[in-house]
Amino acid sequence: MLNLDFHPTGRHFLQIPGPTPVPDRILKAMSYPTIDHRGPEFGALGKKVLADIQKIFQTQHPVMIYPASGSGAWEAALCNVCNPGDHVLMVETGHFASLWQKLAARLGLKTEVIQFEGADSVLPNAPAWRQGAQPQQIEDRLLQDAQHAIRAVCVVHNETSTGVTSDIAAVRRAIDKAKHPALLMVDTISGLASARYEHDAWGVDVGISGSQKGLMLPPGISFNALSPRAIEASKIARLPKAYWGWDEMLETNPAGYWPSTPNTNLLYGLSEACDMLLGHGLEAVFARHSRWGQGVRAAVNAWGLPIQCADAALYSPVLTGVLLPPGVDADAVRKIIYERFDCSLGTGLGKLKGRMFRIGHLGDCSDLTLMAALSGCEMGLKLAGVKLAGSGVLAAMDHFAAHPVVLPMQKLA
Numbered sequence: 160m161l162n163l164d165f166h167p168t169g170r171h172f173l174q175i176p177g178p179t180p181v182p183d184r185i186l187k188a189m190s191y192p193t194i195d196h197r198g199p200e201f202g203a204l205g206k207k208v209l210a211d212i213q214k215i216f217q218t219q220h221p222v223m224i225y226p227a228s229g230s231g232a233w234e235a236a237l238c239n240v241c242n243p244g245d246h247v248l249m250v251e252t253g254h255f256a257s258l259w260q261k262l263a264a265r266l267g268l269k270t271e272v273i274q275f276e277g278a279d280s281v282l283p284n285a286p287a288w289r290q291g292a293q294p295q296q297i298e299d300r301l302l303q304d305a306q307h308a309i310r311a312v313c314v315v316h317n318e319t320s321t322g323v324t325s326d327i328a329a330v331r332r333a334i335d336k337a338k339h340p341a342l343l344m345v346d347t348i349s350g351l352a353s354a355r356y357e358h359d360a361w362g363v364d365v366g367i368s369g370s371q372k373g374l375m376l377p378p379g380i381s382f383n384a385l386s387p388r389a390i391e392a393s394k395i396a397r398l399p400k401a402y403w404g405w406d407e408m409l410e411t412n413p414a415g416y417w418p419s420t421p422n423t424n425l426l427y428g429l430s431e432a433c434d435m436l437l438g439h440g441l442e443a444v445f446a447r448h449s450r451w452g453q454g455v456r457a458a459v460n461a462w463g464l465p466i467q468c469a470d471a472a473l474y475s476p477v478l479t480g481v482l483l484p485p486g487v488d489a490d491a492v493r494k495i496i497y498e499r500f501d502c503s504l505g506t507g508l509g510k511l512k513g514r515m516f517r518i519g520h521l522g523d524c525s526d527l528t529l530m531a532a533l534s535g536c537e538m539g540l541k542l543a544g545v546k547l548a549g550s551g552v553l554a555a556m557d558h559f560a561a562h563p564v565v566l567p568m569q570k571l572a
């Protein structure tokens with residue numbers, strides 16, 4: 160027998176940037192009995208969550224819901240609109256952008272990767288992993304493509320490996336300025352429902368997301384938000400697809416059903432999450448995460464450690480990456496914080512392995528849970544012998560005290 164209560168006293172501080180701590184209200188909703196997914200009650204649930212998720216994506220157009228992690232929705236997005244061997248332009252902003260590129264290559268697509276080309280004295284080996292997508296670079300590349308061979312431009316909205324949130328509206332403007340017909344595909348797996356994301360207003364063709372981040376659910380659901388152009392493209396796209404096909408879902412979803420078995424209990428959770436988020440209002444949700452990000456960055460600045468995101472205009476409201484001094488193993492620091500203080504931080508991924516850790520400020524958080532997590536970080540950094548310029552905990556306390564809360568999430572629970 161495996162005891163699933165891994166953290167027996169108090170709550171474990173799950174401070175990774177997803178999966179996030181799940182509010183009790185959502186856990187409770189998911190514990191209701193599973194119902195017949197072809198029955199009348201399910202149809203009502205299906206219609207509700209499909210309508211709610213459109214509001215979260217800020218779209219009037221259909222949103223596909225898959226019982227899959229985010230990677231499934233990456234694949235679904237590509238295979239519904241691309242032909243074998245199609246050319247896709249992908250922007251490498253970090254680890255998740257590069258994983259998406261690998262997945263696209265495995266589907267047989269011709270992937271072209273572009274990235275920030277400037278230098279970085281703090282992280283000379285990976286300057287692009289401190290920056291967002293560069294709209295001018297995208298425009299220039301599309302202008303060279305006179306034959307319009309590029310089928311899609313793929314950008315990660317909130318790069319979870321770095322804590323950089325790219326300006327998607329500016330990417331859309333770049334595509335339009337180049338008068339290029341490429342579809343805009345955006346991974347907002349960790350952005351949706353914490354960082355501002357406006358599917359229709361920003362002209363995104365396929366928005367990709369997952370349940371385990373801003374929606375505060377466990378992993379297991381992912382989404383494709385569509386545009387009319389994406390739906391048109393899917394009707395003639397020839398990349399093989401069956402399970403992922405939008406066509407059958409577009410037929411069955413209007414009545415609240417799916418072509419195969421949906422994950423009923425996660426959809427209960429989704430319904431509850433949408434009630435919480437929409438009940439509060441998306442503007443308040445964005446403001447809350449942005450404020451948490453500011454408080455956490457106040458702490459990191461007071462420690463005197465570099466923030467992974469080098470562009471202050473693109474600081475993520477979802478997570479903050481903390482770069483450690485050269486020679487310090489960030490995973491060893493994380494291990495101390497985990498073992499001594501029962502707090503999980505995000506590891507450095509790919510090129511950033513061992514160089515940095517990530518503090519998530521999303522999900523079922525509050526000022527005080529974040530203060531506790533920052534205390535764990537500060538104690539762990541000191542125990543690991545990292546020289547700190549000052550107390551990040553004091554700086555974050557001052558920040559939170561000086562900036563009033565916009566109705567905390569827990570008041571809705």
Ligand SMILES: Cc1ncc(COP(=O)(O)O)c(C=O)c1O
Pocket residue numbers: 177228229230231255315317318319320346347348349369378
């Ligand atoms: C930005 C981003 N894209 C894609 C993924 C992959 O999603 P999943 O691990 O749910 O398959 C993640 C996971 O953390 C992510 O943060």
